[in-house]
Amino acid sequence: MLINQSMVDKAESLMPELISSVAEPKAVVDIVADESAFQGWRVDQAVDQEWKEKVLGKGDSFILDFQDHLVGYIRLRIKPVGSPPDAPLKLKLTIGEMPCEIAEPFDTYNGWLSSSWLQEETIFVDVLPAEIKLPRRYTFRFVKVDVLDTSVKYKVSFEEVNCTAVTSGDVSSIKPLPDQLSEELALMDRIAIKTLQDCMQSVFEDGPKRDRRLWIGDLRLQAQANYLTFNNHDLVKRCLYLFAGMRLPDGAVGACVFEKPHAHVDDTRLYDYSLFFVACLYDYYEASKDMATLQELWPIALEQMEIAAQRLEEDGVVRDDETWWSFIDWHPELNKQAPTQGVLIYCLKQGLELARVLSESDKQQYIESLIERTSAAAVKHLWDEEKGFFVSGSERQISWASQIWLVLAEVLPAEENATLLNRLFEEQPAIGMTTPYMYHHLIEALFTVGSREKALEQMQAYWGEMIKDGADTFWELYNPEDKKLSPYGSNLINSYCHAWSCTPTYFIRKYLL
Amino acid sequence: MLINQSMVDKAESLMPELISSVAEPKAVVDIVADESAFQGWRVDQAVDQEWKEKVLGKGDSFILDFQDHLVGYIRLRIKPVGSPPDAPLKLKLTIGEMPCEIAEPFDTYNGWLSSSWLQEETIFVDVLPAEIKLPRRYTFRFVKVDVLDTSVKYKVSFEEVNCTAVTSGDVSSIKPLPDQLSEELALMDRIAIKTLQDCMQSVFEDGPKRDRRLWIGDLRLQAQANYLTFNNHDLVKRCLYLFAGMRLPDGAVGACVFEKPHAHVDDTRLYDYSLFFVACLYDYYEASKDMATLQELWPIALEQMEIAAQRLEEDGVVRDDETWWSFIDWHPELNKQAPTQGVLIYCLKQGLELARVLSESDKQQYIESLIERTSAAAVKHLWDEEKGFFVSGSERQISWASQIWLVLAEVLPAEENATLLNRLFEEQPAIGMTTPYMYHHLIEALFTVGSREKALEQMQAYWGEMIKDGADTFWELYNPEDKKLSPYGSNLINSYCHAWSCTPTYFIRKYLL
CATH class of the missing domain: 2.60.120.260 (Galactose-binding domain-like)
Known part of the structure; x- marks a missing residue:
């Protein structure tokens, strides 16, 4: 390491x-x-x-x-x-x-x-x-x-x-919601905050029951919710330095970090998770304006983009394979290629913003050219004009995840993104979403394209249903159609207070006030 | 208490x-x-x-x-x-x-x-x-x-x-055995000492696996073995003071004492065990000549004899009942009356010696009259001349325990005691012995009547067999005829290093050197 x-x-x-x-x-x-x-x-x-x-x-x-x-x-x-x-x-x-x-x-x-x-x-x-x-x-x-x-x-x-x-989450620092917010949303906000609070320990843990550790995919969402609630910048900064200070041998940021008996990085490598270091740093700087940290960590963020670029095929599309190379979601049949292309472009765009803030013009050019190359490749090789969907992998799989991430990457013109999401709901492709983590990105995409009502409806249909099913904190896994769902073979081992499920408070406080 | x-x-x-x-x-x-x-x-x-x-x-x-x-x-x-x-x-x-x-x-x-x-x-x-x-x-x-x-x-x-x-047993204080002793006896001595050593903790425990506490019946035998091996007088003194310092409400010495969370006496009351306080004090004084302790504890020893006398019927025989009133041995069908009469007389005789040492002439007279009364009653009411055995209880049960304890009490003339033990081996009454504790008293009785060869033969047949069966320390329970025997319903819970089984070293060092 x-x-x-x-x-x-x-x-x-x-x-x-x-x-x-x-x-x-x-x-x-x-x-x-x-x-x-x-x-x-x-x-x-x-x-x-x-x-x-x-x-x-x-x-x-x-x-x-x-x-x-x-x-x-x-x-x-x-x-x-x-x-x-x-x-x-x-x-x-x-x-x-x-x-x-x-x-x-x-x-x-x-x-x-x-x-x-x-x-x-x-x-x-x-x-x-x-x-x-x-x-x-x-x-x-x-x-x-x-x-x-x-x-x-x-x-x-x-x-x-x-x-x-x-x-480590101090509830006294959270701003109360305005009175006009519905009771239902106030309750959802409270449960989301409790979820985040219970995951906030000496790091942002993914789940305090299991795995009790810092995963960067969870960190990104927790930090976003944190900036609008506990606003604990130091805990995010600690986590960023843990990932930055201990990387995989080639410089890639690891997927997760353990704290004991001494801090050490796991050997799990996920393409999307390494890239999220860029997104986490971007969000942190936006929230904190902590230039010193940005300056110190920028080279590592840049390196993640460079390493990610090494996986691009000549045609500009990220190389697919049969291993667990990118996370995206727990869906067992999900092909990761197209959604990962979306993550890449999404993170490159945030990296570009950071390069601008730092006035790194050489790097801006490098990142801009990467964005152009990967975006063009996404449209050329992954967009199926006839079907009206992005397709993924050699089987040209149509999944929710692919559409959502390529909307978030804003590859298509703005109005086409909205249309694509509508089409997604109309046609309901079979390869759906299995985690609140993926649902988060659907809701974020809906807000991004301006579909506020649809976003709210989805929040109510998903997190609202969890509440009806008795959630004190939001769950790692939830499928309203299959309530014993577990990617691990038993719902006994699911985490029922999970970092990546805490984002209703982020949506409510960012988009609905 | x-x-x-x-x-x-x-x-x-x-x-x-x-x-x-x-x-x-x-x-x-x-x-x-x-x-x-x-x-x-x-x-x-x-x-x-x-x-x-x-x-x-x-x-x-x-x-x-x-x-x-x-x-x-x-x-x-x-x-x-x-x-x-x-x-x-x-x-x-x-x-x-x-x-x-x-x-x-x-x-x-x-x-x-x-x-x-x-x-x-x-x-x-x-x-x-x-x-x-x-x-x-x-x-x-x-x-x-x-x-x-x-x-x-x-x-x-x-x-x-x-x-x-x-x-708390320091093996360096033990005298080596003379070279001429057989290897078999040297091994038996070593295992007996290890048994005692592992039971010597902050008190003399009965068994370090189970019950891990101080029982006076075990203490008496441990102390006897200790005087000839570790010779740790202070540990015996500590145990005597624990029993003396915490008694049952009427002044009787309890059967056992717990050390934690603070020293406290159990509510178990056993007639023979209370009396053994006299025997333990007698043995301690004989070994240590510690007059100050004898003087301080004598009133409590005397009280045990007085309390014991209260249970005598008018005919001078200790009252029998159906409860667990006296221990003697684990045999489920054993009637306790006659052997307990033996324990009483045995302890009274040791009490008399202590009264003599202390020149308590009034008390000597009191104890002497008790010995005469109980001994005469034993011969008159418990001795069955026709059968040639002591009998016990209303069913006039003939058991090994009754003969052994009334031999140890020396109720009959010396030569008749030897004859009685011979008859015991010849006729083998059905109510036998189940514990090394009872075997100890058989061996002690044999040595007392001068049957050294028979005693040695019995030691070899009992503790020697345990060694052949793999004993690293001597066991709480052993029946060469039924090796899974347990009075507790499972041999898993038996103690395999038990205080009352440590006495081969006492016999070897007292009688065989």
Whole structure:
């Protein structure tokens, strides 16, 4: 890996202090199978709401509902009841963002992501009474406590179960929305902000339950939402320096970065994600006007464009292949070529703006020529005049992603972009969108072409439906037509508070006020 | 409970410093079903003896054999192999004294003691590389490491697994045995000492795996073995003060004491165990000649005899009942009346000696009259002249325990005691012995009546067989005829290093040198 230690040091010097607050459980609940409920599980208030001081023996359990999404540290205080405890207490905690995580046994999990993400602990308590501060951080709304064993001589009762929630997002810095905004949008804004807040830790994490790390694709959207809400420039700057300070061997920005045991970049390389370093820097400069940072990081942004250009075929179209070379969306059949061409042009255009700000005229010319070459290639080789859509790959696939990204790249004249998006809704190509991340880009495209109503309608149909399905924070994955959808093989492992889903607050505050 | 704080404080001031030493695993083994092996499990050396640096992924495991019985703290050093770890490591450790604990799944356990004693941990490691010091103390020879999950992007390897073993028994203080002693007895002595050593912690524990606490029945035998080996008087004194400082409401000494979170006596009351406070004090004074402690604790010893006398019926025999009122042995059908009468007389005789040492003539008279009354009653009401055995309870049960304890009480003339023990072996009454604790008293009785050869033969037939069955330390329970015997419903939960089994070293060093 390519390490620039002074940049890494600068990132570390920007380590935020986390804000903590203590949350208490609000109710005891039962989670009941119900086909009409989201993912088949309904949350009912338990008949018996007592849990503190209740005497529990082997086989007893209760489910606490904190009625809020939390990221933090769980503490339990437990006392023995009966004779002096003559054996350890064996306890199981099952910790979940969603009812499915509490109700469906984790040993049924058979997805391809590591089962180690499923939040559970089996704890032996040798000495009672005990105050237990679990050392790991959890992300949850529900905690199921199973008393696996005490002994014939004693039982236990719980005096306290609480959570010290942590975030680097200071809600007091957020401007209140004007009163005239609909309640529905105000609620959507609040949930979006909570989503962003819970992902704001010592970096912008993608999901605080999973993967708990900094991905540049998520960072870009989080930072955009952040500039209109928490407005924490230092956290974005820290993340930019982490990506800039640790790159892949050829200089490409990595797709994600780990913080522990020391900051290090992952070996995942995604063409679109490397390019987003340009977009992130552009957005950061627009929001902060921090010229020093722009000057220091510009060479790395430029290098991303140069590296990206190396993948262009002679015809000016980015080279396709069968590997996981570009992210775009989780859709398993999506061809990445055309949408990636859109990302490239989109980022080149932001890079050009930065070159102008820096008065780098040589670089302006270089980028301008790249934009011209790639845009012309997109129209010439990817635009299918007959079908009225951009096509992607050797199979000439027509996908939502291709249209959306090439609209965002503004390859066609403005009025044709609007027409293209209308056609997309009319013809509904089969290769759709699977993530809020892709939905974000659809909405952004709609606002870009001036389709404010359509954008709002789509926000309501997507994030609004998540709210109806019980979202406390917005989810990594959501398909109103297939509510158990997971690209990982099980909805148990999905992240239910995910960075890339936080952008309704960005749309509301940027376009709807 | 009846607390004498100054006695408790004295006990706490005698808290020993533990001696620690680091033990490394010696081999990688397979545990293989084999009906001819002890409890059906054979330990084979694994073909592949490499474990350090071996790359392990989901589903991989290995079993480390430390080739010694250990009590202490496990430390692991683990490093990732492959891409940067993008998910926690999920690890399971199964920790056992015996092969059965490693080979038989703990979820099959169905005994009546708490399953929380079974030594296992499921650990999530969020950051790699990691050095993990497990906070709980384990008692084991074998550790099975199961890698439950890593991720598709990385595996792990173990750089170190070791154990910091702890004890308050300083082996350097033990006198070597003379060369002429047989190898078999030298080995038995060594294993007995190791058993005692591993039980010597901040108190004399009954078993370092289970129950990990101070029982007075075990203490008495441990102290006797200790005086001839480690000769740690302070640890016995600490234990005596714990029992003396915290008693049951009527003044009776409790059966056992817990140390944490602060010293406290259990609510278990056993008639024989309360009386053993007298015997423990007698043995301690004999070994230490510590007059100050004898003087301070004498009133409590006297009180135990007074309380015991309250249970005598008018005929001078201790009252029987259906509850768990006296321990004697784990045999489920054993009637406790006659053997308990033996314990009473045995302890009264030691109490009388202490009264003489203290020149308490009034008390001497009181105890002498009690001895006369209970001894006469034993002969008159419990001795069945026709059968030639002591009988116990309303069903006039003939058991080994009754004969042994009434021989130890020396109720009959000396030559008749020897005859009675011979008759016991000839007629083999059905109500036999189930624990090394009861076997100890048989051997002690044999030595007492001068049957040195028979005593040695029995030691070889019992502890010698345990050695042949692979004992690294002597076991809580052993029946050469039923090797899976457990009074708890499963041999998984038996203690395989147990205080009351450590006495071969006492017999060898007291009677056989």
